[in-house]
Amino acid sequence: MAHVAIGFMFIGLMAVVFAGPAWFVVLFLIPVALSYVVMRYRTTADYEKVVARTLFGHHTVRWEDIDGLRFGRRAWAVARLHDGSEVPLPAVTFATLPQLTAASGGRVPNPYE
DSSP, X not given: OHHHHHHHHHHHHHHHHHHSOGGXXXXXXXXXXXXXXXXXXXXXXXXXXXXXXXXXXXXXXXXXXXXXXXXXXXXXXXXXXXTSOEEEETTOOGGGHHHHHHHHTSSSOOTTO
8 A cells, every 4th residue: 555655756846857857757766765664664473483573684483482572652563572672563453463363373362352
């Protein structure tokens, strides 16, 4: 859905770019950069580990190292580790917890059951 919004932004920018000077073409870099950010921020999980990708890096955590999940002010979940540190899990929301439950092999309880 975020890419659809970025597409509408691109279409809106077309009017500005074509009505302005030639150097306004650089404004098309804004939707390209936003699309890169949307593709980059994500969390992938399998039976053994969780990988949280950010804009410039990633953080891999084994399920055994996770003490629990919490939802704070942000829309994304945060994994609390046994050592007291926390790892944000991009794109993991309360609505996507059933998919995380399936990927974790039941280590994360499904709040909808």
